Amino acid sequence: MPPRARVEVVRDAHFGITVEDPYRWLEDRRSEEPRAWVEAQGAYACAYLDALPDRQALFARIAELSRTIPALTDFRMAAGRTFYLRRDPGQDIPRLVARDAPDSPERTVFDPTSSSADVHSSIDWYNPSRDGRLVAFGISEGGSEDSVLHVVEVDTAKLVSHPITRTQYGGVTWLPDDSSFLYHRWAQLPEGAPETDRYRDSRTYLHHLGDDPEQDAPVFGNGINTSVELSRDDFPFIVLSPRSGWMVGFVMHGVQPEYTMYAAPLATLPDPPSIPWVKVVDVEDKVSGPPAPDLGSGTLVLDGDTLFLRTFRDAPRFKIIGLDLMQPDMAQARTIVPQGDSVLQGFQQAGAYLIIEDLDAGLSRMRRLHASSGQIDSVPVPIEGSISAWATDSSSGEVVLQMESWIVAPSVYNFQAAAPRLQDTGWTPPCPIDFSRVEARETTYPAHDGTAVPISIIGPRGLNQDGRNPTIVTGYGSYGISLNPVFRPELMAWYERGGLWAVAHIRGGGERGQEWHEAGHKLNKGNTIEDFIAAAEYLIAEGYTSPGYLAGRGGSAGGIPTGGALVRRPELWRVMLMHVAVTNFFRMEFSENGPPNIPEFGTVATAEGSKALQIIDSYTKICNGVAYPAVLITTGLNDPRVVVWQATKLAARLQAATSSSRPILLRVEQQGGHGFGSTQRQLDEELADVLAFVLQQCGGTGT
Numbered sequence: 136m137p138p139r140a141r142v143e144v145v146r147d148a149h150f151g152i153t154v155e156d157p158y159r160w161l162e163d164r165r166s167e168e169p170r171a172w173v174e175a176q177g178a179y180a181c182a183y184l185d186a187l188p189d190r191q192a193l194f195a196r197i198a199e200l201s202r203t204i205p206a207l208t209d210f211r212m213a214a215g216r217t218f219y220l221r222r223d224p225g226q227d228i229p230r231l232v233a234r235d236a237p238d239s240p241e242r243t244v245f246d247p248t249s250s251s252a253d254v255h256s257s258i259d260w261y262n263p264s265r266d267g268r269l270v271a272f273g274i275s276e277g278g279s280e281d282s283v284l285h286v287v288e289v290d291t292a293k294l295v296s297h298p299i300t301r302t303q304y305g306g307v308t309w310l311p312d313d314s315s316f317l318y319h320r321w322a323q324l325p326e327g328a329p330e331t332d333r334y335r336d337s338r339t340y341l342h343h344l345g346d347d348p349e350q351d352a353p354v355f356g357n358g359i360n361t362s363v364e365l366s367r368d369d370f371p372f373i374v375l376s377p378r379s380g381w382m383v384g385f386v387m388h389g390v391q392p393e394y395t396m397y398a399a400p401l402a403t404l405p406d407p408p409s410i411p412w413v414k415v416v417d418v419e420d421k422v423s424g425p426p427a428p429d430l431g432s433g434t435l436v437l438d439g440d441t442l443f444l445r446t447f448r449d450a451p452r453f454k455i456i457g458l459d460l461m462q463p464d465m466a467q468a469r470t471i472v473p474q475g476d477s478v479l480q481g482f483q484q485a486g487a488y489l490i491i492e493d494l495d496a497g498l499s500r501m502r503r504l505h506a507s508s509g510q511i512d513s514v515p516v517p518i519e520g521s522i523s524a525w526a527t528d529s530s531s532g533e534v535v536l537q538m539e540s541w542i543v544a545p546s547v548y549n550f551q552a553a554a555p556r557l558q559d560t561g562w563t564p565p566c567p568i569d570f571s572r573v574e575a576r577e578t579t580y581p582a583h584d585g586t587a588v589p590i591s592i593i594g595p596r597g598l599n600q601d602g603r604n605p606t607i608v609t610g611y612g613s614y615g616i617s618l619n620p621v622f623r624p625e626l627m628a629w630y631e632r633g634g635l636w637a638v639a640h641i642r643g644g645g646e647r648g649q650e651w652h653e654a655g656h657k658l659n660k661g662n663t664i665e666d667f668i669a670a671a672e673y674l675i676a677e678g679y680t681s682p683g684y685l686a687g688r689g690g691s692a693g694g695i696p697t698g699g700a701l702v703r704r705p706e707l708w709r710v711m712l713m714h715v716a717v718t719n720f721f722r723m724e725f726s727e728n729g730p731p732n733i734p735e736f737g738t739v740a741t742a743e744g745s746k747a748l749q750i751i752d753s754y755t756k757i758c759n760g761v762a763y764p765a766v767l768i769t770t771g772l773n774d775p776r777v778v779v780w781q782a783t784k785l786a787a788r789l790q791a792a793t794s795s796s797r798p799i800l801l802r803v804e805q806q807g808g809h810g811f812g813s814t815q816r817q818l819d820e821e822l823a824d825v826l827a828f829v830l831q832q833c834g835g836t837g838t
Contacts, residue, residue: 137179137801140172140787147721149745154721154755157791158784162722173772173783177803180767184802187827193628194823201625201819204544204566209260210526210535214267216289217526217535218244220258227814228257231272233289237535237549237560244270245287257812262307264316265377269295269344271307271316278808279773284318286344299348303775306339306372310404315343317354317373333727333775335367341404354407355384362412363397368730375401376437378484378529381460383437384412389731392615392652393418394434398442398460415463421448423615423649424481433481436489436529438506443471443489445481450474452648455482455489455504472504472511478648480617483525485552486532490514492522494617497577497589497646499538503555514555518543521619527552535560539622541575541593544568566624572596573630575620580673582642583665586654589646590670591620592679594635600678605833606635606685607712608670612643612663613692614735615652625819629826635679641666641696657737657747664699664751671700671707683709686829690714691777691809692735698753698785701763708764710832712825715770715777715809718785719754726778757788765797765832767825771807797832 145159161169184190202224211218215236220229230246247256254276261272268289273282282303286296299318306319322336338356342348355373357365363384365371370387382404384397396416403410416422422444424434436443442458455472458465472479477493477500484490487507493500499522501514516522520540527534532552539545544566548557574596579587598604607629611618618638626636640646643655643663655663671687674680687708689697694716701711723729724738736751737744757763766789770782786801793799802824807813 150742176801180800190827212528213263216267277806278812379437391734447649451650453479485527488552589640602681606680608637609688612641615645639670667696686710688712702756762795763793771804773808
């Protein structure tokens, strides 16, 4: 048996809400007792999972499947060159590659595996210079995302700069001279600083190649320029464009979807205190983009004196507006692309055009807007699925994009915006796995309040709906993030055993626009949990599965639907899979990544925030003597997003509380984090553990 944790109750009161925390002591990661307990838990889980009857066969099959086709991700374009990350079959970590033209051979620009370090390294982000000659990139060890910035010369594959630490997310944008760039850097914390200061007081700096980065001047951030009002928790970036003489100060307020923006002439950059910043966008303008920065990609485009923006103000499915920076009055901004029936996901510039991605009933669509004439045309796409990666060249008008679906392998396409005919580049070979035996069904189910919630159900064709199919249903429902179709060849190991994989597009996500997000936000977060429960009830009612064959799955903020369903309806599940999940929300804001997430979940500092946190804190709702299902909890010791004690406290509480004999396991990844930067072997090992655990608990190996 795994070691039980001692109980030492701490009581907190939040605006009339009294909370008991019996395992607060596990939050002290510097003490020997918590470390020893976590190590013992991890060792027990490893031994248990390794001994499962299907585990070794599953791992062998998953490893075979995951290495059948190359994985291409994270495309960029510059000066006719296309860059992307590539992981070939048999490789654990992607490398950065470049092509001089669509029909040119690849060249390796940087391979993280060339390092002699014992701990694996991975590329977190990158951005090429305008002339495509240099690439700035961030690299970190062991899935920590603790990026160190380097610059590599494309033609020689040689590093040409001093390393720059504390550059998670990077935020690099190159200046017109192609020998200097702006980058975002976190503050150097003094000894003994609280963990919650990790993501505070960041700034954007100017770096000239060859200079000592410790002497780089800050150019945008708190306390630099009296025209800019920022808090300690704001993330300040600068966005530039080769088609404009303006620069935009792009401010993220933690994970809040609404941004603030400032504008100033690029020529004024050399004197940061005197830059004539003018605030052109504020939170009430509801300009929004992804919850992680990619230099405003999909949110804004700079073209001459016009700033194109994506906003949900008076348009919950989003629209594009154009703001004249010579007279930056949002009240006078022109509507360039009005709201439609689909969700406007994002847009990029390609020559004289804006290329727009829409989400239509979970499937990606494309449109092309001629920026000067305003004419909008549809661009036919070759796959009924998702655009999983795309990039444009703002000067030449060239576009490269990758499409895939739940059961169709990714293909990369190229086209010129002026003649938008998509051509398969041939960069990815045909998938040798026969997915014709697998089908994906898109439908809806009724939530507790009658709302129709989309669900994707993937599994073998012609299966019997007799309630005996082992089924994993996953959900997320936060930050307005959509769970779009993604091809995972390794899941054939699950389908071959008669397994179903379902994706519930629950409220709090972005599948139906900002209204869908707000319907599962803060005090509405109960909808996120109830939608997940209703997905399970639907799968059972339709005969896909039954409680004895059903597993729930959620990661990170997906701990809200899974944790909530676990404590509200424990009898509904045979297994609950909690991957680097948050469940103790009353304590989240006191961890490293807590303060930036307050806009999404709330804070104990307010009565309303405390009520919102009470809805989603499942750790404090675990009750003694309840027959909980089997639970597999995973964590990475290097996770910078969800602190490890979220997992350890959950495991300790469930192990002490459950009255069933079903296992509560804490799987610990010693050299892993939140999943970003994990090796392919780590991913394969974890999936094998998960599937073997579910099959064991369902009473067999499937059909």
